[in-house]
Amino acid sequence: MAKMHVSTTINGEPEEFLCEPNETMLDVLRDRLNLTGSKEGCGSGDCGACSIMLNDTLVCSCLMLGAEAEGAEIKTIEGMADGLSLHPLQQKFLESAALQCGICTPGMLVAAKALLDENPDPTETEVRFWLAGNLCRCTGYDKIVRAVLDTAEEIRGKA
Amino acid sequence: MNKNKWIGERTIRPDGADKVTGRASFAADTTMPGMIWGSVLRSPHPHASIVNIDITKAASLPGVKAIVTAKDIVDFPFDTPAPLGIQDMRWMTRNVMAREKALFHGHPVAAVAATSEEIAAEACKLIEVNYEVLPWVIELEEAIKPNAPILHNILEFDGKPSNIAGTLEHKKGDIELGFQEADTIIERSFTTRPVHQGYIEPHACLVSVTADGKATIWSSSQGQFMVRAMTSMLTGIPQSDIRAIPAEIGGGFGGKTIIYLEPIATVLAQKSGHPVKMVMSREDVMRATGPTSGSMSKVKIGAKKDGTIVSVQGTFYLQAGCLPGSPIRGAAGCAFAPYDIPNVHSLGYDVVSNRSKVAAYRAPGAPIGAFAVESVLDEIAEEIGMDPLALRLKNAAREGTKAAHGPVYPRMGYAETLEAAIEHPHNKVALGNLQGRGVASGFWFNAGGESSAQVNVTEDGNVVVTTGHPDVGGSRASIANITAELLGIDYQRVSVLIGDTATIGYSNLTGGSRVLFASGMAVTDSTEKVIKSLRERAAIIWDIDPDAVTWEEGEARPAGANAGMFEPLSLEDIADRATETGGPIGAGAQLNTAGAEGGFATHICDVEVDIELGIVRILRYTSFQDVGRAVHPSYVEGQMQGGVAQGIGWALNEEYIYNKDGIVDNPGFLDYRMPVCSDLPMLDTVMIEIPNPKHPQGVRGVGEVPLVPPLAAIRNAIYNALGIRFYSLPMSPPVVLEALDISQAAE
Missing domain, CATH: 3.90.1170.50 (Aldehyde oxidase/xanthine dehydrogenase, a/b hammerhead)
Structure with a gap:
């Protein structure tokens, strides 16, 4: 199969790549662009470890084709911090021990940021249902949910 | 700034920044x-x-x-x-x-x-x-039938080729005599399904x-x-x-x-x-890969009217998968370990069948044994009219109790977990319609064994620690806390790395809840050697005897007025003069550690059953655990919460579904249903610190015992809500609905 040429924007920077027509965005990110922060836990959209933002919509990059990135704005975990300055969610995850092994963490953070961008004052239930597509096997979610709620409160306090 | 109190602090993990930015390198990232x-x-x-x-x-x-x-x-x-x-x-x-x-x-x-x-x-x-x-055989009960297809002719039981690959037995006292003393005897059979470790x-x-x-x-x-x-x-x-x-x-969880x-x-x-x-x-x-065993168990418990347990018998058949090696030691050994019982007989069978070979899963075998024992204890408590926590407290193993699996317990805190549970507000919350409360306890052996460490002082007076254990949940943070505490320096001056096989001495697995116990010992030994070297360097600089130098709050000081009057020397000062005082400063240790001592936990679980859908929702969950010493409390709580969540999945949903061709029909996260965020409430934890007397910081393994009590705690809670006792896992919606139908039909 002939490869496809794709022009897109990733974490604010213009990017071009060639990919197979059937190649997932996750494989493009990991294997072609060396953006290995997005993880493959299942390849079927069930674990959320590959979560990215596609034009401000939260998606599983394993369920998206690389070709679909044409003309789009992609954001990944690698773009969440501002240089060496962590996003408040990243900082709160560290302070709250909201990660153990860390494999779900990138996807969890991308999903949590999408929630807070849309809903700056979520209830615990809203956080739990929003993150229901992101599996974590280590933490029992307790410290993750607390970290998201605490970050939301902190961001509201500053606003 | 020196702060001599890092043990017990919720410090930020050394590997954290990499993990929240996507930079941490997992195996598939290389x-x-x-x-x-x-x-x-x-x-x-x-x-x-x-x-x-x-x-x-x-x-x-x-x-x-x-x-x-x-x-x-x-x-x-x-x-x-x-x-x-x-x-x-x-x-x-x-x-x-x-x-x-x-x-x-x-x-x-x-x-x-x-x-x-x-x-x-x-x-x-x-x-x-x-x-x-x-011909093939998948299920345990089929595999032990006389005419079952045999996987390995070389495996024999009772002199004949068999799928029973081995047995393990613990005996104490005389159970028959013991049962004669009992006023109440209850015997029940249980099954559990194989479940996967579920690392992401x-x-x-x-x-x-x-x-x-x-x-x-x-x-x-x-x-x-x-x-x-x-x-x-x-x-x-x-x-x-x-x-x-x-x-x-x-994630590994043993897998x-x-x-x-x-x-x-x-x-x-x-x-x-x-x-x-x-x-x-x-x-x-x-x-x-994985999973852990499915099981068939039979447990018989005899107790007096006052609640004294006089005799127990347990038989545990565990599915090994296709090759021998199921965790019968954990099932048969841990099942009765929380209790001081005079007469015990516990027997495990290792059974092969045509499924993937089991791998360790968090306290391997112990949740299976506890599911049966802690369920029968709930029925004993009801029968004699005693509070289930009080029943456990009356029979709790304590310091000096000789367990049926061998050891005599040192000072440990099982009874304290029960006392804390009895007094906890959770135990007093009023329950509504279709809501129920269950309790259960659990034990895990914990492990010591081989660990190595190296502690090096950098030329600018900071510290790099290398250990040999993959960090599954914050052990580097705990090692930093211990090292900073011993040296009396800020924990941020301590970097903690995991060495590869060429750069650090042999270190046994991250498993058995052993990492902080064993590597903590190796790091302590290494750091104490470094401190001795620092005192010797100061002695050379001051030209006094090393015994006249103490190490306090991150600096060398004269031990007293007789030692002479010298300005203290900081770690930086001594590092700066390392070349003239003997060269590089560092020390290592290679230990075969002993004294891990067991872990005990008690859990309280509240459930609410949706009788239309058969869904069991966890309303409240509190785990009480003797954690020895919580070197980093957040990561201890994390172990407790993570174990509970896995237990909830095991109890309520997780199972392999095999089709008629002997093939797993649900090999993915959509149909193999692990708990998701919206399935769970906050998971409360009560850490009880009874320091392990055999460890320099009092560390006791904490990672595995949290998975031991949940299966029975949830099962007992469902009984309290519905009046229906389950004897098989998972208690998934279709199973609960069927039980409700039968129960209604009976009424």
């Missing part, structure tokens, strides 16, 4: 120049002799660089035991690659390395395997073999030294020529204490001359 991809051909049959394998067509596909079958992997003949730790290489070699027979659907039969994943997978399809399909990161590795025969392995495991040893034994490469580099591990891909990738790399990367799919993980 690449090498010239790297090619490996793919595994797996058996389509649950049980079949392998008559012949023809690789001709596959080998001629453009892009294919190497093909491996069992003849390329070192054999360990069936009739000669080849133990390596708790594993046996006879079984490991046959698990890594099917040899005489394919023993389960998904069993590796051959592997291909090619220039792309797609070509490797395509080539696998071109390998022609001539199978002779054999699939197994992966990258292996490079160079022209001089040296191999470097990057992989995700719970022990780089285990990877080195097993790969060495299965490839014939000496351990000194293998460097196993531990990638960050994306990464053995290897699957590493020896295959190593041989593919040898044959092809290229670095080879292999990554399992989720489906591969579900079909061919």
Whole structure:
């Protein structure tokens, strides 16, 4: 199969790549662009470890084709911090021990940021249902949910 | 700034910044120049002799660089035991690659390395395997029937070929005499289903073999030294020529204490001359790795009217999967361990069937034993009209109790977990309609064993600590706390790294809840040597006796007025003058640690049952645990919460569904239903710190015992809500609905 040429924007920077027509965005990110922060836990959209933002919509990059990135704005975990300055969610995850092994963490953070961008004052239930597509096997979610709620409160306090 | 109180602080983990930015390197994140991809051909049959394998067509596909079958992997003949730790290489070699027979659907039969994943997978399809399909058996109760298909003729029980691969027995007192003293005797049978560890990161590795025969392995495991040893034994490469580099591990829970891909990738790399990367799919993980055993148990408990337990008997059949090695020691050994009982008989059977070989899963076997025992205790409590926590407290093992599995307990805090549970507000919350409360306790052995550490002082007076254990949940943070505490310096001045097999001494697995216990000892020993060296350096600088120098709050000080008047020397001061006082400052330790001592926990669970849908919702959950010393409380709580969540999944939803062809029908996260965020409430924790008297910081393993009580705690809570007792897991919605229908019909 002939490869496809794709022009897109990733974490604010213009990017071009060639990919197979059937190649997932996750494989493009990991294997072609060396953006290995997005993880493959299942390849079927069930674990959320590959979560990215596609034009401000939260998606599983394993369920998206690389070709679909044409003309789009992609954001990944690698773009969440501002240089060496962590996003408040990243900082709160560290302070709250909201990660153990860390494999779900990138996807969890991308999903949590999408929630807070849309809903700056979520209830615990809203956080739990929003993150229901992101599996974590280590933490029992307790410290993750607390970290998201605490970050939301902190961001509201500053606003 | 010096702060001499780091133990017990919720410090930020040394590996944290990498993990929240996507920079941490897990096994599948590593690449090498010239790297090619490996793919595994797996058996389509649950049980079949392998008559012949023809690789001709596959080998001629453009892009294919190497093909491996069992003849390329070192054999360990069936009739000669080849133990390596708790594993046996006879079984490991046959698990890594099917040899005489394919023993389960998904069993590796051959592997291909090619220039792309797609070509490797395509080539696998071109390998022609001539199978002779054999009768197969999946379920435990079928496997022990007299006419069951036999997996391994060499395994005998009662003098005949059998699927019972072994037994384990604990005896104390005389149970028959004991039951004669009982006013109440209850005997019940239970089953549990195999469940997967469910780590989110699939197994992966990258292996490079160079022209001089040296191999470097990057992989995700719970022990780089285990990877080195097993790969060495299965490839014939000496351990000194293998460097196993531990990638960050994306969850293991016991499932990464053995290897699957590493020896295959190593041989593919040898044959092809290229670095080879292999990554399992989720489906591969579900079909061919883990899980823990399914089980059939029978437990009989006799008690007096006042609640004194006088005699107990337990029989536990555990499913090993296709090769021997189920955790009968955990089931039979831990089941009655929380109690001081005069008469105990506990017997475990290890049973093979045509499923993937089990791997360790968090307190292996113990949740199975506790499910049965803690469920029967609930019925005893009801029968004699006693509060279930009070019943447990009356019979609680204490310091000096001799357990049926051997040890005499030192000071430990099981009774304290019960007392805390009895007094806790959770135990007093009023329950509504269709809501119920259950309790259960649990025990896990914990483990010591070999660990190494190296503590080096940098030239600018900071500290780098290296240990040999993959960090599954914050152990580096705890090591930093211990080192900073001992040295009296800010924890941010301590970097903690995990060495590979070439850079740190042998360290046994991350498993058995042993890491902080054992590596804490090795780090303490090393740091104390460093402190001794620092005192000696100060003595040289001051020209006084080293005994006249003390180390306090991060600096050398004269021990008293007689030592002389000197300005204290900080770590930086001494590091700055290291060259003139004897050279580099650092020390290591290689220990075989002992004294881990068991872990005890008690859980309270509140549920609400949706009788329309059969869904059991966890309303409230509080776990009480003797944690020894919480060096980093957040990560101790995290272990408790994570274990509880896995227990909730095991109790309520998780199971493999096999179809009529002996094939798993739900090999993915959609249908193998682990708890998601919206399934759970906050998981409350009460850490009870009874320091382990045999550890310098009082550390007691905390990681595994949290998975022991939940199964029975939830089951007992459902009884309290519905008046229906379940004896099988999972208590999933269809099962609950069926039980409700039967119950209504009976009314």
